[in-house]
Amino acid sequence: xxxxxxxxxxxxxxxxxxxxxxxxxxxxxxxxxxxxxxxxxxxxxxxxxxxxxxxxxxxxxxxxxxxxxxxxxxxxxxxxxxxxxxxxxxxxxxxxxxxxxxxxxxxxxxxxxxxxxxxxxxxxxxxxxxxxxxxxxxxxxxxxxxxxxxxxxxxxxxxxxxxxxxxxxxxxxxxxxxxxxxxxxxxxxxxxxxxxxxxxxxxxxxxxxxxxxxxxxxxxxxxxxxxxxxxxxxxxxxxxx
Amino acid sequence: xxxxxxxxxxxxxxxxxxxxxxxxxxxxxxxxxxxxxxxxxxxxxxxxxxxxxxxxxxxxxxxxxxxxxxxxxxxxxxxxxxxxxxxxxxxxxxxxxxxxxxxxxxxxxxxxxxxxxxxxxxxxxxxxxxxxxxxxxxxxxxxxxxxxxxxxxxxxxxxxxxxxxxxxxxxxxxxxxxxxxxxxxxxxxxxxxxxxxxxxxxxxxxxxxxxxxxxxxxxxxxxxxxxxxxxxxxxxxxxxx
DNA sequence: AGGCTGATTATGTATAGACAATAAGAGCGG
DNA sequence: CCGCTCTTATTGTCTATACATAATCAGCCT
Numbered sequence: 001x002x003x004x005x006x007x008x009x010x011x012x013x014x015x016x017x018x019x020x021x022x023x024x025x026x027x028x029x030x031x032x033x034x035x036x037x038x039x040x041x042x043x044x045x046x047x048x049x050x051x052x053x054x055x056x057x058x059x060x061x062x063x064x065x066x067x068x069x070x071x072x073x074x075x076x077x078x079x080x081x082x083x084x085x086x087x088x089x090x091x092x093x094x095x096x097x098x099x100x101x102x103x104x105x106x107x108x109x110x111x112x113x114x115x116x117x118x119x120x121x122x123x124x125x126x127x128x129x130x131x132x133x134x135x136x137x138x139x140x141x142x143x144x145x146x147x148x149x150x151x152x153x154x155x156x157x158x159x160x161x162x163x164x165x166x167x168x169x170x171x172x173x174x175x176x177x178x179x180x181x182x183x184x185x186x187x188x189x190x191x192x193x194x195x196x197x198x199x200x201x202x203x204x205x206x207x208x209x210x211x212x213x214x215x216x217x218x219x220x221x222x223x224x225x226x227x228x229x230x231x232x233x234x235x236x237x238x239x240x241x
Numbered sequence: 242x243x244x245x246x247x248x249x250x251x252x253x254x255x256x257x258x259x260x261x262x263x264x265x266x267x268x269x270x271x272x273x274x275x276x277x278x279x280x281x282x283x284x285x286x287x288x289x290x291x292x293x294x295x296x297x298x299x300x301x302x303x304x305x306x307x308x309x310x311x312x313x314x315x316x317x318x319x320x321x322x323x324x325x326x327x328x329x330x331x332x333x334x335x336x337x338x339x340x341x342x343x344x345x346x347x348x349x350x351x352x353x354x355x356x357x358x359x360x361x362x363x364x365x366x367x368x369x370x371x372x373x374x375x376x377x378x379x380x381x382x383x384x385x386x387x388x389x390x391x392x393x394x395x396x397x398x399x400x401x402x403x404x405x406x407x408x409x410x411x412x413x414x415x416x417x418x419x420x421x422x423x424x425x426x427x428x429x430x431x432x433x434x435x436x437x438x439x440x441x442x443x444x445x446x447x448x449x450x451x452x453x454x455x456x457x458x459x460x461x462x463x464x465x466x467x468x469x470x471x472x473x474x475x476x477x478x479x480x481x482x
Numbered sequence: 483a484g485g486c487t488g489a490t491t492a493t494g495t496a497t498a499g500a501c502a503a504t505a506a507g508a509g510c511g512g
Numbered sequence: 513c514c515g516c517t518c519t520t521a522t523t524g525t526c527t528a529t530a531c532a533t534a535a536t537c538a539g540c541c542t
Contacts, residue, residue, distance in 0.1 A: 045499095051496095051524090054524095066504045066523045067504050201428070205425060205426040229425075232424040250525075278493070287529095289526065295494095
C-alpha cells in the first residue's frame with residue numbers, strides 16, 4: 001500500500017517524537033530532550049530538530065518555553081474538523097446525480113427578522129431571500145433558505161443562478177474571512193415535510209451557517225436535511241489538528 | 242487593545258501576503274512572487290521568506306509547486322473546527338450545576354451488535370456497557386450509551402465512576418490517536434423520551450463518537466441531546482485551519 | 483512534426499554559525 | 513531569610529550557503 005518513500009530528516013524526527021507522546025511513553029508534562037541533546041542523538045543540525053519540534057508545537061502536542069525546555073502538552077479538548085462541503089460538490093462527489101430548483105425568490109428591504117438571522121444589529125439595506133430545494137438522484141436531499149446581503153454582494157440581485165445554486169455561486173464569487181455553524185435537530189413542519197417528502201414531525205438535521213467578510217455578514221443559510229437520510233461524519237486525530 | 246509587539250520578520254511577511262490573499266487582491270490562481278523576488282523586496286534571507294510561505298502552505302492558503310512557483314489556493318471546501326467538549330466541562334464551564342447518574346451497567350462478552358458499534362470486524366473480548374444520564378441545573382441534558390473495550394482498558398471494569406463520569410474518566414486515563422464523529426437527527430423513542438423528559442417523537446440530536454488508539458477501538462458512545470434544548474456551535478476562519 | 487537532451491529556475495531540505503530574549507539557578511550582601 | 517546581580521541554559525530568530533529535486537523551456541536532431 002504505502003511505498004517506502006524517504007521521509008525528510010525533520011519529518012522523521014518529528015514522527016519519532018510524536019510516537020513517544022501518543023503512545024503515552026512521554027506523558028503530559030514530560031520534558032522533551034533539549035534541542036542540543038537531540039542534535040547529538042540524531043546527528044543533525046539544530047535547525048533541523050528545531051523544525052521538528054516547532055511543528056509539534058504548532059500541532060499543539062508540545063509547549064515550548066525559553067530556558068525551561070519543551071514539554072508534552074496536556075490532552076486537548078475534543079475538537080474535531082467537521083467537513084461541511086458545498087452541496088453540489090458533496091452530491092456529485094459521491095457519484096449521484098444533482099439537480100436543484102429555486103422555489104422562491106424575493107428582493108426586499110431587510111426586515112427585523114432578516115437582520116436577526118444575519119446577526120446584524122441594525123442597518124438599512126436590501127437582501128435577496130431564496131428558497132432552494134436540492135435533489136440527489138432525484139430524491140429531495142436538503143431544503144435551503146438563504147438570505148444574501150445585497151450591500152456586500154450587489155451582483156446577486158442580477159444573477160439568475162442558472163448554472164450554479166446560490167451557495168456554490170457565492171463561494172466562487174467572494175472570499176470569506178469567517179463562518180459560524182449551528183447544528184441542531186428539529187421536527188419537520190408542514191412546509192419542510194412537504195418538500196423533503198417526509199412525515200410531519202420527522203426528525204431533521206438543521207445546519208445554520210453565517211458567513212462573514214471582515215465583520216459584516218455576507219449570507220445566512222439554513223439547511224434542513226431529512227434526519228434518517230443524512231448525517232455529518234468527521235474523522236480526525238489530535239495530531240493533525 | 243493590542244500593544245505594538247514587534248512581530249518576527251517571518252510573521253510580518255506572512256501577514257502581509259495573507260492580507261493580499263484574503264482581501265481578494267490576489268485571487269485564487271494568482272502567482273505569489275518567487276522567494277527570490279521576496280528576498281529582494283523585503284531585504285532578508287531566503288530561509289526567512291521560505292518560512293513565511295511554508296506557513297501559508299501549511300494553512301492551505303497557497304499551493305507550492307517546484308519550478309512553477311507558489312499560487313493562491315482555490316477556496317477550500319467548508320471545513321470547520323467543531324468543538325465537542327467533555328460533557329462535565331461543557332456544563333460546569335457555562336456556570337451550570339452538573340450531576341450524573343449511572344442508569345445501567347453490565348459487563349459482558351462482546352456481542353455481534355457490540356462489535357458493529359465498535360467498528361471491529363471480529364474478536365472475542367469483554368466490554369463494559371454503560372447507560373448514563375447527565376443533568377445540567379437538575380434538568381436532563383444528555384442521554385449516553387457507552388461501550389468500553391475492556392481488552393484495551395481493563396481498569397474500567399474495576400472503576401466505580403464515583404468521582405467522574407465514564408467519558409471524563411477515560412479522557413484522563415488513556416491517550417487516543419483518532420476519533421470519529423457521526424451527527425444525525427432522530428425522533429425520540431420511548432426510552433429516550435422518558436429519560437430526557439421530552440415528548441415521544443421529539444427531534445433529538447444524536448452524536449455518535451468512536452475513539453481509537455493505534456487502530457483498535459477504545460470506546461463507542463452515543464450521546465442523545467434534546468433537539469430543542471441543545472445545539473452545536475462552531476465558529477472558524479479559513480486562515481486558522 | 484515528434485521526440486530527446488540539456489539548461490534554467492524555483493522550491494525542498496540541510497548545515498554551520500550568530501546574536502537575542504528569557505527564565506532558572508547560583509552566589510552574595512544585607 | 514530576602515532581595516539583588518551575574519551566570520548560564522534553552523529556545524527564537526536570522527543569515528549565508530549548499531546541494532537535491534522537479535518541472536519547464538529552448539534548441540537540436542531525426
